[in-house]
Amino acid sequence: MWCFYLLCVFLATVSTGTCQCEIPKHHTEIGCQPVHDDDPECPTRFDCDHLTTRNSSKCHYKGISYDLGEQVYAEDICLDACTCTDYGFDYGVNWHCPSVDCSLGTTIAGYECYKQHSFDRCCGENFCYAPDEELPVVQCEYNNVTYLHGQHIETGVPCVKCICEPEFDGTLDGPGCTTTYDRHSIELHGSTLISAGCAPIYYDISPQCLYTYICPVGGEYVVTPDNSTESDYKCTFGDLTFNVGEKLFTWAISECAECTCSTPTLLTCLWNTECGTL
Ligand SMILES: *[C@@H]1O[C@H](CO)[C@@H](O)[C@H](O)[C@H]1NC(C)=O
Ligand SMILES: *[C@@H]1O[C@H](CO)[C@@H](O)[C@H](O)[C@H]1NC(C)=O
Ligand SMILES: *[C@@H]1O[C@H](CO)[C@@H](O)[C@H](O)[C@H]1NC(C)=O
DSSP: OHHHHHHHHHHHHHOHHHHOOOOOTHHHHTTOEEEOTTOSSSOSEEEOTHHHHSOTTSEEETTEEEOTTOEEOOSSTTBOOEEEEEOOTTTOEEEEOOBOOOOOOOOOTTOEEEEEOOTTOSSOEEEEEOTTSOOOSOEEEETTEEEETTOEEOOSSTTEEEEOOTTOOSOTTSTTEEEOTTSOOHHHHSHHHHHTTOEEEEEEETTEEEEEEEOOOSOOEEEOOTTOOOOSSOEEETTEEEOTTOEEEOSTTTTTEEEEOSSSSBOEEEEOGGGOOO
């Protein structure tokens, strides 16, 4: 029964579909506890005290502490194992997950070469053909661009990856396309940024597509709406403190990301899709 109970708690706090709570996943991913106060349905804030009390000389992942030099699997075929690393003063002890190096290519005199990709490998395999040969038969078209068999299709939508395969039907939710909402573990890949006071930005909140991070660089300030009131719990971003309902102004991407203190303690940032992609 406890198993079922845990599952319920997980769904109720993480899934946006089951209880109409548009709660981004970053708090639960870094181990903060949802606090409901007077709202039985949706958490009103998260208790992230463990971030300040746990041993900052270790790395942390899914509730387990690791010593310097210890490794965990990166959960992403394009990343090597993550190693607990000491970054020094600014970023402290955090995970380092280097990217797999796919740069090695082949050139064969007199041949055209390109990389053929598949979803189960990070790096594509070289495919070469003589220019006077017929092109590889499978071709796909998306947004007026023609792709050859195995090429990555430029979808313009983060978290949706498509590869030109015979079955590709021109839609982003059809064959040849896959979504990667779960790949970007904030604990593994964003912990240095979160430590530095940054906030995650979502391209989409439902389903949750983590897109990038926004970091304090100086010159940001708090925008207070007319009806704002002092709240018991605050959000933080770098050295700034926000009441619930207050927003962040940042010079860096002011038009393209809207960051609001909706569920302390981290800001909730949404990407303005009219800005296209970075
Ligand atoms: C934190 O971890 C370091 C490295 O493992 C250890 O030397 C230190 O004693 C720990 N500190 C506390 C307060 O547990
Ligand atoms: C694709 O090409 C057609 C015809 O050349 C043009 O009418 C259309 O606007 C183009 N679409 C895009 C997305 O560029
Ligand atoms: C403040 O005003 C905004 C926009 O008019 C509204 O969406 C928000 O719910 C209001 N907040 C409070 C605390 O009344």
